[in-house]
Amino acid sequence: MKKQVRKVIGLATSVGLLSAGVALAPAPATAASGPTPAQIAKAMNTPTTLTFWTWVGNIQDEVKVFEKKYPKIHVKVLNVGQGGPHYQKLRAGALSGSGLPDVAQVEYQYIPTFVALKALLDISPYVSKDFRKKFVDWTVSQVSGPKGQIYGVPQDTGPMGLLYRKDIFDKYGISVPKTWDEFAAAAHKLHAADPNVYLADFTGNDGGWWNGLLWQAGSRPFGIKGTSTVKIATDDANSQKVANYWAGLVKDGVVATDPAWNNDWYAGWNSGKYATWPTAAWGAGFMADNAKSTAGNWRVAPMPQWSASGKQVAGNWGGSSDVVLRTTKNPIAAAQFAEFLNSNPKTAMMLSTEQFQFPAAKIILGNKAWQNSSVAFFGGQKVNQLFGQISNTVAKDYKWSPFQDEVYTEWQNILASAIVNKGDVPGAVKQLQSSLVSYAVDQGFTVTH
Amino acid sequence: MARQPRGGRNRERAGLLFIAPFLLVFVTLFMTPLFYAGYLSVWKQTLVGGNHFVGFANYAKALVDPAFRSGLGHVAAFFFLQVPVMLILSISLALAIDSGKLRGAKVYRIIAFLPYAVPAVVSSVIWGYLYGPNFGLEAQLSQFLPIPKINFLSSTLALPSLANIVTWEFAGYNMIILYAALKSISTDLYEAAAVDGAGAIRIAWSIKLPALRPAIFLTVLFSVIGSFQLFTEPYNLANIAPMVFNNSYTPNIYAYSTSFTSLDQNYAAALSFLLGFVVIIMSGALRLVARNRKES
Numbered sequence: 001m002k003k004q005v006r007k008v009i010g011l012a013t014s015v016g017l018l019s020a021g022v023a024l025a026p027a028p029a030t031a032a033s034g035p036t037p038a039q040i041a042k043a044m045n046t047p048t049t050l051t052f053w054t055w056v057g058n059i060q061d062e063v064k065v066f067e068k069k070y071p072k073i074h075v076k077v078l079n080v081g082q083g084g085p086h087y088q089k090l091r092a093g094a095l096s097g098s099g100l101p102d103v104a105q106v107e108y109q110y111i112p113t114f115v116a117l118k119a120l121l122d123i124s125p126y127v128s129k130d131f132r133k134k135f136v137d138w139t140v141s142q143v144s145g146p147k148g149q150i151y152g153v154p155q156d157t158g159p160m161g162l163l164y165r166k167d168i169f170d171k172y173g174i175s176v177p178k179t180w181d182e183f184a185a186a187a188h189k190l191h192a193a194d195p196n197v198y199l200a201d202f203t204g205n206d207g208g209w210w211n212g213l214l215w216q217a218g219s220r221p222f223g224i225k226g227t228s229t230v231k232i233a234t235d236d237a238n239s240q241k242v243a244n245y246w247a248g249l250v251k252d253g254v255v256a257t258d259p260a261w262n263n264d265w266y267a268g269w270n271s272g273k274y275a276t277w278p279t280a281a282w283g284a285g286f287m288a289d290n291a292k293s294t295a296g297n298w299r300v301a302p303m304p305q306w307s308a309s310g311k312q313v314a315g316n317w318g319g320s321s322d323v324v325l326r327t328t329k330n331p332i333a334a335a336q337f338a339e340f341l342n343s344n345p346k347t348a349m350m351l352s353t354e355q356f357q358f359p360a361a362k363i364i365l366g367n368k369a370w371q372n373s374s375v376a377f378f379g380g381q382k383v384n385q386l387f388g389q390i391s392n393t394v395a396k397d398y399k400w401s402p403f404q405d406e407v408y409t410e411w412q413n414i415l416a417s418a419i420v421n422k423g424d425v426p427g428a429v430k431q432l433q434s435s436l437v438s439y440a441v442d443q444g445f446t447v448t449h
Numbered sequence: 450m451a452r453q454p455r456g457g458r459n460r461e462r463a464g465l466l467f468i469a470p471f472l473l474v475f476v477t478l479f480m481t482p483l484f485y486a487g488y489l490s491v492w493k494q495t496l497v498g499g500n501h502f503v504g505f506a507n508y509a510k511a512l513v514d515p516a517f518r519s520g521l522g523h524v525a526a527f528f529f530l531q532v533p534v535m536l537i538l539s540i541s542l543a544l545a546i547d548s549g550k551l552r553g554a555k556v557y558r559i560i561a562f563l564p565y566a567v568p569a570v571v572s573s574v575i576w577g578y579l580y581g582p583n584f585g586l587e588a589q590l591s592q593f594l595p596i597p598k599i600n601f602l603s604s605t606l607a608l609p610s611l612a613n614i615v616t617w618e619f620a621g622y623n624m625i626i627l628y629a630a631l632k633s634i635s636t637d638l639y640e641a642a643a644v645d646g647a648g649a650i651r652i653a654w655s656i657k658l659p660a661l662r663p664a665i666f667l668t669v670l671f672s673v674i675g676s677f678q679l680f681t682e683p684y685n686l687a688n689i690a691p692m693v694f695n696n697s698y699t700p701n702i703y704a705y706s707t708s709f710t711s712l713d714q715n716y717a718a719a720l721s722f723l724l725g726f727v728v729i730i731m732s733g734a735l736r737l738v739a740r741n742r743k744e745s
Contacts, residue, residue: 084709088709091709091712116496117496204691204692205688205691227497228497228498258582258583259688259689259690259691259692261688262577262581262688262689263577263578263581263584263689264581264582264583264584264585264689267581267583267584268583268584271584273583402496403496403711403712405710405711406710406711406712409696409706409710409711412691412695412696413695413696413697416691416692416693416695417692417695419692420604420692439711442495442713443495443496443497443712443713444495444496444497444498445496445497
C-alpha cells in the first residue's frame with residue numbers, strides 16, 4: 001500500500017501532469033468521495049497509455065472507437081494467453097505486486113479469487129452514477145463487493161438454455177422437455193430408440209458447467225465473509241439433488257460421459273452422438289462454428305426446470321468482465337475505458353455482432369433489431385431474444401470461492417474417477433466438500449457450511 | 450622464475466574470462482532459481498495469514514502425500530515399461546543401419562529420427578487424435594473392419610499408450626546416440642572377426658554390443674531423468690482423458706498444479722526438490738549397477 005502511494009506521488013511530481021484525484025487513487029475503498037467531473041474530464045484529456053490484457057479476438061476494433069472519442073488516451077491491447085496462462089500471469093503479477101496491466105479481462109467466477117489476492121481496484125468512485133443500471137442485475141452483483149465496491153465492468157454472460165437437435169427429436173417423436181423429469185424420460189426414450197445417440201453428455205471435466213447446473217438448481221456452494229471466512233457447501237441439498245439426478249442417468253447408461261473440449265467431442269456433435277446440450281448463450285455460437293455439418297437442425301429452448309410450477313429459473317455459465325488492477329497509475333482513465341467499452345452503444349453492439357459475445361449491457365439486450373435477428377444455424381430462430389429472456393431469470397445471489405481454480409481442478413479429479421466408478425456423483429460432491437475444506441483450512445481460512 | 454607465477458595468474462584470469470559467459474548464465478538461470486526454490490520450500494505462505502517459516506514441514510507432508518506417491522508410482526511403472534522397449538528398438542535400429550546390409554540406410558536413419566523433431570505438445574495432440582475413443586483412427590477402423598474397438602485411454606491402457614508416444618518420440622534420438630557409438634568402433638576389429646569366421650550376427654553380439662555399453666548407459670540415464678520428469682505428454686492428454694491423467698498423474702504435473710492452481714508455491718518447491726532427490730538416487734543406483742557389471 002505504502003509503496004504504491006509513493007510510486008504514484010513520485011510519478012506525479014516527476015511528470016507533473018496528474019491530478020490530485022489520481023495521486024489519491026489507491027486509497028482504500030471509501031466509495032463516496034470520487035473524483036469530480038472536472039477531474040475526470042481532465043484525466044480523459046491527459047496523454048495516457050493504458051495496457052489491456054484480454055483474450056477477446058479483434059477487440060482492437062472496439063478499442064479504436066474509444067480512442068477516437070478520447071484521442072489523448074492510447075490503449076495497448078495484449079493477448080497474454082487464453083484461460084489458464086492468462087490467469088497465471090495475472091496471479092503472478094498480483095503476488096509480486098508488479099507487471100500488471102491497467103485493465104484485464106476476468107471471468108465473473110474468478111473475481112473473488114483476485115479480490116482475495118488484493119489485485120483489484122474498487123472502481124465505484126470512477127464510474128458513472130448510473131453504472132448499476134446499465135447492466136443486467138445479476139451481472140452487477142457478480143462484480144460487486146459486500147460494501148458497494150465495484151470490481152469490474154460486466155462484458156458478456158452465459159445464461160443457460162437447452163440447445164437441441166430438432167431433426168433427432170422429430171425422428172423419434174420426442175417433445176422438448178420442460179422439466180428435468182421430462183428430460184430424464186426423453187433420455188431413456190431416445191437411447192432405447194437409437195443406442196448410438198444420447199440425449200446429453202455428462203462431462204466430467206468442466207467445473208464451470210457443473211456450477212451452472214448448481215446455480216439453476218438453487219445450490220449455493222460458496223460464499224465469502226470478510227477476508228478470512230469462507231462458506232463451503234458443495235454438498236448442500238440442492239447440489240445433492242443435481243448429483244443424484246445425473247448419477248441416475250449415468251448409471252442407466254442413457255447419457256454419454258465423454259470429456260468435453262477435445263476433437264473426439266467435437267466429432268460427436270457433428271455426427272449426432274449427442275442430441276442436446278444444456279449450455280450457455282455463447283454455446284450457440286460455439287456450436288455454429290464447430291458442428292457446421294448440422295446447420296439448420298438445431299433449436300434453442302429454455303432450460304428444463306426443477307419445478308413444474310412454470311416459473312422459469314436459469315443458471316449462468318461463464319461470461320466475463322473488465323477489471324481495473326490495483327497497481328494502475330491511471331484509475332480514472334482505466335475505469336472509464338472499461339465502462340465505455342462495455343456500455344457504449346456502438347462498442348457494446350460490436351462485441352455482440354463481431355465477437356459473438358452474449359451481452360450484459362441492457363442497451364443491447366433491449367435493442368429491437370438485435371432481438372429480432374434470426375440465426376440460420378438455428379433454423380432462423382431468434383436466438384438472441386430467447387437468451388435475453390433467459391438472462392432475466394438468472395438468480396442474482398450466486399457466489400464463488402476465493403480459490404475457484406482449485407475448486408475446478410479438484411472437481412475434475414474427483415468427478416472423473418466417480419464417472420469411471422459407475423457414476424457415483426453424490427459421493428463425488430461429498431468428497432469435493434471435504435477436499436475443499438481441508439484446502440481452505442490449510443490456506444488459513446475459517447470455514448463455515 | 451619470477452615470470453612463471455605471473456604467467457600463471459594471467460592464465461587463471463584468462464580462464465576465468467573464458468568461462469565467465471557460461472558462469473553468468475549458470476548462476477543467474479540455474480543456481481539462483483535453485484537456491485530460491487530451496488528457500489521457498491521451508492516457508493509456507495497462505496492466502497490468509499501471510500508467510501511463516503515451517504522448516505521441513507513441507508517435505509514431511511510430501512513424503513506421506515498419497516498424490517505425490519501415486520505420481521511416483523506412475524513414472525516408475527512408466528520407466529520399467531517404456532525404457533526397455535524403447536532401447537531394444539533403438540539398439541536394433543542402430544545395428545540394422547550400421548550393418549551395411551540395408552539399402553538406403555540414410556533414409557531410414559532420418560525417418561527414425563524425424564519424430565524427435567516434432568515438439569512433444571504436437572506429438573501428444575497427434576497421438577491424442579489417433580487414440581480418440583469414439584472418433585480416433587482405430588475407433589473408426591473398427592466400424593469397417595472386424596476388429597474390436599479399443600479404448601486406448603482407459604485406465605488400464607493409458608500407461609502403455611503414453612509409453613508408446615514417448616517411444617515414438619525418443620527411439621530415433623537414442624538410435625542416433627548408439628549409432629554414433631557404433632561408428633567409433635575400429636574397423637580392424639571387424640576385419641579380425643571376419644578372418645576368424647564370424648558372421649554379421651556374431652559380430653553384433655560379440656563386438657558391437659559390448660562396445661555399446663557406455664552409450665547404452667548414457668541413454669538409460671537420460672531415460673531415468675526423462676521418465677521421472679514426465680510432464681508434457683500426460684499433461685496434454687488430460688484434455689481427452691481427464692479420468693486418467695489427473696493433476697497428480699506425474700510428480701511434475703502435481704508440482705505444477707500445486708504451484709499454479711493451488712497457489713502453494715512453497716509446497717510445490719518441496720515436491721520439486723524431493724523429485725530431484727529421487728532422480729539423483731535412481732541415477733546413482735544405475736551407476737552402481739553399471740560399475741558392478743563392469744567389474745564382474
